[in-house]
Amino acid sequence: MTHQHEAEERDARQFWEDRYSERDRIWSGKVNPVLSEIVADLDVGTALDLGCGEGGDAVWLAGMGWRVTAVDISATALQRAEQAATERGVDGRITFARHDLATDFPSGVFDLVSAQFLQTPLEFPRAEVLQQAARAVAVSGRLLIVEHGAAPPWMPHDHDHPVDFPTPQQTFDQLELVDQHWRIERLEAKERQATGPNGETGTLMDNIILARRLA
Template sequence: MHHHQSHEHHGTSGAEYWDGRYGENARMWSGKPNAALVREVADLAPGSALDLGCGEGADAIWLAGRGWRVTATDISAVALGRAADHAGSAGVADRIDWQRHDLEQTFPEGTFDLVSSCFLHSPWDMPRELILRRAAAAVAPGGTLLVVGHSGPAPWADGHAQEVHLPGPREVLDSLELAEGQWEVLVCEEHERVQTGPDGQQFTRTDNTVRVRRLPA
């Protein structure tokens, strides 16, 4: 885990940073879908889904396996290539459209029955609130926006990572600036989960989940 790299991002793009991070590891993430996604989406009827910051594709592949048609985006071409391979192995390649986006610059077109943003955090200033407001705008009437994030830095994070602001669920909800009377707030809560740190130690981290539904027109 080369956290010191985050200091050197001046002059490197987010894409270069993340391609480098993925390039250092044959597999960076567990390959399992996010538990909060599984918990919140299991009761939804499948439709179209947008997965923002899909990484190696575990969430998108899980959704596709449940019958969703998924548009999955990431800034890293390396991650997307890996995700497409995993989707092929899982037999769901035809249900997922992988798109490379730096969400600060470009955003997928259309509206979706589910827009999911799980741990869309960056080691430098990314306009996350702006991106999440765009995510809300991409929710179809009757559709769901799911935002899962960390409420605070990892216990092993270095000083630079500690400076990245990680908002709690109420703050996330407020930052979405949802239009009055058009949305229903279903979940806005913190929850703890145990995570294994880089040296194998177990830590408890506080994450948060915000799930809102756009009321049908």
């Protein structure tokens, strides 16, 4: 690892540690709605949760019977996720691990690889990380990417660290999937009503990319 990469990794870890230190809980603790909708129709298997945060998705998946590997860059987030898993009695079905996905991607293949809102205002090789996510999908498994299609109305405007909001097609094109090896099941932008961290309500735009690996 170069000195530049080491500095970027420290900066990213510090950024997210500072973010999670702002309050006792950042996220709602609930499963992301698109994930729960899609997984309801799938057979139980193994799942990789990229950027698991405080564990809402991982805990829910484990409660549904999945065996989950849940990773995040923040030690604080992972500690909270582990506590949530223990409280729900599903800690035996989740492996939590700290990874900076920019430099350290988890090994293995999975029936479901989920990247829920894997977006950051920092420099981040997102296209390469999502390509690695696709390679981690087992044959007959699925890759699910859900991302913000626009800034949430309660998101502060950070002019020093602007966030790019691609279209579903742009994200899909970055995956560089071999057509005959994949079937696209969903590729769309969808609005939903949501509540922000301080009780604000507003309309969110979710980009949804769901692909099944055929070979």
